[in-house]
Structure formats: structure tokens, C-alpha cells
Amino acid sequence: MKKINVAVIGYGFSAKVFHLPFIQACEGYNLVAILQRSSSNSLKDFPEVPIVRNIDELLHLPALDLVVITSTNSTHFEYSKKALLAKKHVIVEKPFTTTLEQAVELTDLASRLNLVLAVYHNRRFDGDFKTVSSILEQNLLGQLLEFHSRFDRFRMQKKNPHAWREDPNQEGSGVLFDLGPHLIDQAVALFGVPNTVFARVSNQRMLENSSDDAFSLVLDYDIPSKTSSPGTLTVILSASMITRIKPPRFSLFGTNGSFVKYGLDVQEPTLISSSIPVNHPLFGIDPQENWGEVDTSIGSLHLQGKIETLPGTYISFYENVRDTINGTSSLIITPQHAISAIKIIDAAFKSAKLSAPVSIDQ
Incomplete structure (x- = not known):
């Protein structure tokens, strides 16, 4: 199985509790970077994982496959759109976006580019x-x-x-x-x-x-x-x-x-x-x-x-996203489900x- 290279945006509660433990535990993922705009506290827990300071630096990482967005709700649309346009698969924390129009635009973009867009409705x-x-x-x-x-x-x-x-x-x-x-x-x-x-x-x-x-x-x-x-x-x-x-x-x-x-x-x-x-x-x-x-x-x-x-x-969420990226499954939680929640x-x-x-x- 080819490893999926992952970068995580944000290093707050969501990243540390709900995402990084499963990225580490789920077979098939390789953590390559964490985006922190100013702090460097992720180095204490992940000393071998480089820190990047902005979204553009992150998206220019070589061989990056998947971007996990755990930053503030107001950034979900901007970061998701930039990642998709850079031909990266995306996991974005809930809420998907803050407006219905944004949710529809991202869903259409992911579909057009044949990329996986998964919203973290882990519950x-x-x-x-x-x-x-x-x-x-x-x-x-x-x-x-x-x-x-x-x-x-x-x-x-x-x-x-x-x-x-x-x-x-x-x-x-x-x-x-x-x-x-x-x-x-x-x-x-x-x-x-x-x-x-x-x-x-x-x-x-x-x-x-x-x-x-x-x-x-x-x-x-x-x-x-x-x-x-x-x-x-x-x-x-x-x-x-x-x-x-x-x-x-x-x-x-x-x-x-x-x-x-x-x-x-x-x-x-x-x-x-x-x-x-x-x-x-x-x-x-x-x-x-x-x-x-x-x-x-x-x-x-x-x-x-x-x-x-x-x-x-x-962990089933990350297993499902991995299998969908690898073409052996389809998303359990689809962007359409997430659009319905925003609606x-x-x-x-x-x-x-x-x-x-x-x-x-x-």
C-alpha cells in the first residue's frame, strides 16, 4: 500500500485530540508537516515533523497528497479551496463551511478535479x-x-x-x-x-x-x-x-x-x-x-x-478516507451529507x- 503523505493545518485541540492520533495509528498515512503560523509547540510532540508557517508553503511541499484542516471555522473554505486547486485531497473539520454557497462550491470543485473531500463528522x-x-x-x-x-x-x-x-x-x-x-x-x-x-x-x-x-x-x-x-x-x-x-x-x-x-x-x-x-x-x-x-x-x-x-x-473515518483515496472504497460521509448539515x-x-x-x- 502506497503511503498517503499528510499535512495538518493547525495544532490546537482538534488536531491533537481528534486527528493526529488516528493519522499515526491508521496504516497507510505518513505525517510530513504541521502548519503553525507562529508557535512551534508541535515539535515537542513531533520533533521529526517539520513546521510550515503558511498555506502556500504547505502546498508546495513535495509529494503531498492530503491536507487536514483543523484551523478556525472561518478558514475552512479558503484553505480547502486552495488545497483542492493545488490538486490535494482534503479532510476538513466540521462545520464544513460557514455558508451554503461555500459548501456547494467546494463540493463541485472536488468533483470536477476528481479529488476526495471529506468533512470530519466523526460522531x-x-x-x-x-x-x-x-x-x-x-x-x-x-x-x-x-x-x-x-x-x-x-x-x-x-x-x-x-x-x-x-x-x-x-x-x-x-x-x-x-x-x-x-x-x-x-x-x-x-x-x-x-x-x-x-x-x-x-x-x-x-x-x-x-x-x-x-x-x-x-x-x-x-x-x-x-x-x-x-x-x-x-x-x-x-x-x-x-x-x-x-x-x-x-x-x-x-x-x-x-x-x-x-x-x-x-x-x-x-x-x-x-x-x-x-x-x-x-x-x-x-x-x-x-x-x-x-x-x-x-x-x-x-x-x-x-x-x-x-x-x-x-479510526474508521481515517480508514475510509484512505481506502477512498486508494480507489478501493467510497466515502461514508459524503460532501452532500455535509452540505445538508450546512443547509x-x-x-x-x-x-x-x-x-x-x-x-x-x-
């Missing part, structure tokens, strides 16, 4: 989401009517007074652009693009000079019905910074039963602590006390109890401003 590979997907595929709950997905934290002040993610003057800041892509992409993967979105987006903590820190999106889908009018699946996606007592991560309600799951996927805290290598058999394994609970009927049987969480596998975010901001549902073009 597709959360163990809890994989479990939910399997429950729905196996129809354990009957016809699903209501789906709740939350991503909550408790932090009453800004994490960092100078953090761009919470600066309302920064393009692509706020929790809807930060956590929204995760929840929205999962919903799109399960159900497709909704008919409408009704949204509330707010600065719930009422902090001065702060971007949005909470959202609640209600997505409506048509489902088959025995009556003359279609039934409705309601999907509620929300995030908040004021949840000291955490509500369920997932709540699913169907005609035959329900499934409720508490606790966030274990991969992020494991990566932060470096307590388990990413290629270790125990990586991504949810502790039994966090397994979700099901109460449902299957035929004439009533089933109640816990369902073991499937292993989380963020829904765009509609959510409009809905919040209007205090009314907004239709979404399919």
Missing part, C-alpha cells in the same frame, strides 16, 4: 450512535415517532475569554456551528433531510459579548400512515451549557417501545487523557453502567433491559430570527 462513529442506528435498522421499537438527541455541558462562563468559538464577531462561532453539525449529521444519516426546521438559538447564559450557547431544533419528517394524511416523525436536537444534571443523550419513542441512553461517547475523554491507545481493543468501549435501556415488544414478547453499546470507532444550520438561524418553521429544499 457518525460514536458507539451510542452506532447502537441507535442498529436499533432502528432492526426495527426494535416499531415505527419511530419521536427522536431526541442532546449534547450538553455545564459551564457558566466562557472557557477562555479570548476563545474565537464564543466570540460573536468571529465568522462561524457559537454552539450551533460547534455542536450542531454533530447532531444534525447524525439525524441526516438516519432520516435524510427534513421537511422543515423550527429553531431557537440563544445566548442562554446571558454573557456579554458572547455568541450563541444553546439551541433547540425541531425537524419534521413525513412517515407512512394508514390514514389519508402522512404521519410525522419529530426529531429534536439540542445543546446547552447549563445542564449540571445531564438529561439523556438519546431518547427514542416508537409504536412498540422506547430506548434511552445516558452519557457521552467515551472516545473523546479517552483521547484527551491518552489512557488507552486508539488501536487497543478496549478503546471506545462504553462501561456497562452507561449502556442504554430498552423497553419494547417484539411479536408476543415483552423485552426490557440494557443494550450493550457498540464500540466507538473514530439545516442556515435554515435554523433563519427560523430562530423569524420565530417560525422554515422549509428546507431537498
